[in-house]
Amino acid sequence: MSRLQAEHLFMVFGRRPEEAVARLKQGAGRDQLRGEGTTAAVIDASFTVEPGQIFVVMGLSGSGKSTLLRMLNGLLEPTSGHVRFDGEDLTELDPRDLREVRSKKISMVFQHFALFPHRSVLDNAAYGLEVQGVPREERLKRATEALELAGLKGWEKSWPDELSGGMQQRVGLARALATDADLLLMDESFSALDPLIRRDMQDQLLELQKRLKKTIVFITHDLNEAMRLGDQIAVMRDGAIVQTGTAEDILVTPANDYVASFTQDVDRSRVLTAGAIMADPETAIGSTTADGRSLRTAQDVIAAAPATVDEDTPIIELFTPCSTSSTPVAVTGGDGELVGVVPRARLLAVLGEPMTPADEVADVPGLVKTGDESNGKGDAEGKVTAGA
Ligand SMILES: Nc1ncnc2c1ncn2[C@@H]1O[C@H](COP(=O)(O)OP(=O)(O)OP(=O)(O)O)[C@@H](O)[C@H]1O
Ligand SMILES: [Mg+2]
Numbered sequence: 001m002s003r004l005q006a007e008h009l010f011m012v013f014g015r016r017p018e019e020a021v022a023r024l025k026q027g028a029g030r031d032q033l034r035g036e037g038t039t040a041a042v043i044d045a046s047f048t049v050e051p052g053q054i055f056v057v058m059g060l061s062g063s064g065k066s067t068l069l070r071m072l073n074g075l076l077e078p079t080s081g082h083v084r085f086d087g088e089d090l091t092e093l094d095p096r097d098l099r100e101v102r103s104k105k106i107s108m109v110f111q112h113f114a115l116f117p118h119r120s121v122l123d124n125a126a127y128g129l130e131v132q133g134v135p136r137e138e139r140l141k142r143a144t145e146a147l148e149l150a151g152l153k154g155w156e157k158s159w160p161d162e163l164s165g166g167m168q169q170r171v172g173l174a175r176a177l178a179t180d181a182d183l184l185l186m187d188e189s190f191s192a193l194d195p196l197i198r199r200d201m202q203d204q205l206l207e208l209q210k211r212l213k214k215t216i217v218f219i220t221h222d223l224n225e226a227m228r229l230g231d232q233i234a235v236m237r238d239g240a241i242v243q244t245g246t247a248e249d250i251l252v253t254p255a256n257d258y259v260a261s262f263t264q265d266v267d268r269s270r271v272l273t274a275g276a277i278m279a280d281p282e283t284a285i286g287s288t289t290a291d292g293r294s295l296r297t298a299q300d301v302i303a304a305a306p307a308t309v310d311e312d313t314p315i316i317e318l319f320t321p322c323s324t325s326s327t328p329v330a331v332t333g334g335d336g337e338l339v340g341v342v343p344r345a346r347l348l349a350v351l352g353e354p355m356t357p358a359d360e361v362a363d364v365p366g367l368v369k370t371g372d373e374s375n376g377k378g379d380a381e382g383k384v385t386a387g388a
Pocket of ligand 2: 065066067
């Protein structure tokens with residue numbers, strides 16, 4: 001299957017790159033090499049992306065994200081290491097076979113997507129197929145389908161300048177989808193869009209991915225975007241991947257202070273789920289509610305809970321139940337059995353973590369507002385009501 005594997009990838013620019021890799025492997029630092037006029041853009045990057053997954057690479061400017069991506073599609077030959085896709089080692093292919101793989105199996109979507117101004121939207125979407133030499137009729141058919149997938153049905157005959165920025169970016173996505181490539185490489189693809197449209201595109205990508213199950217590597221410097229999209233997130237710093245994990249792993253158990261500082265401003269209420277923060281059911285069994293009911297069994301806990309949710313429920317939906325009752329929210333599994341409880345104190349503790357202690361006290365009623373702001377959307381309150 002179309003699994004992507006990066007194995008110990010190094011990319012060094014400048015003089016004597018192989019020698020630099022040997023020194024990096026012995027523990028030399030990036031700064032040390034830079035002093036000698038050599039840039040270690042990517043240092044020992046390894047990961048696997050399964051088909052159907054979105055693998056997000058996140059990091060500050062200059063951390064090596066684009067360089068890593070260019071190695072994945074063979075635009076840059078790694079100084080050391082291997083890229084395997086669909087059973088082939090891209091790093092071992094001769095240039096002709098590599099070009100073939102690149103045009104048939106891999107698609108790139110960039111941040112600033114250049115459309116041809118004098119071609120219709122349809123012809124723009126069909127461009128990748130044209131490069132592949134697909135006959136006109138078939139490529140227009142496939143481009144039409146791809147435009148529909150990207151939400152642009154009815155715009156086929158329009159000109160690029162009749163489209164908004166967001167729609168133009170959708171044409172870029174359609175162009176990538178039309179080629180039927182199994183591997184989609186997206187470099188800051190949504191970064192130039194304004195926040196509302198950006199969120200739309202994220203939703204659309206998630207929706208598409210459910211159906212198409214591509215292998216996707218998505219680069220962003222926006223942590224919230226990373227957390228929304230990524231099944232796995234790799235955090236890069238100075239050329240190296242410092243942590244790979246799910247959004248929850250990165251929030252709850254950051255590998256180091258750098259990752260922790262990165263996640264400080266994340267809207268935890270939307271990323272963390274009831275399952276991630278719940279306490280053992282035993283902690284509630286045997287307790288007594290504020291109005292004097294004793295909770296002797298799991299059934300009692302469920303009956304007394306202000307809400308019953310499943311493990312995947314974002315904790316933002318627990319605010320209202322937790323604010324109206326001091327009895328814990330019940331978390332149930334697939335068979336309706338009690339798998340955990342979320343007491344109010346636990347919810348507040350998790351959300352309070354990134355704040356200073358003084359803020360924590362002052363800001364409790366404002367927690368919903370925090371989510372609101374970082375999201376730029378104002379739908380936080382709607383969510384809370386819906387979850388109540
Ligand atoms: N062709 C090149 N020659 C020399 N140095 C390069 C080259 N390409 C990239 N670099 C250097 O490699 C490092 C990583 O660059 P890269 O573009 O991969 O970072 P990035 O994480 O994509 O940054 P951004 O978020 O700004 O796009 C930088 O120090 C950059 O200057
Ligand atoms: Mg880049």
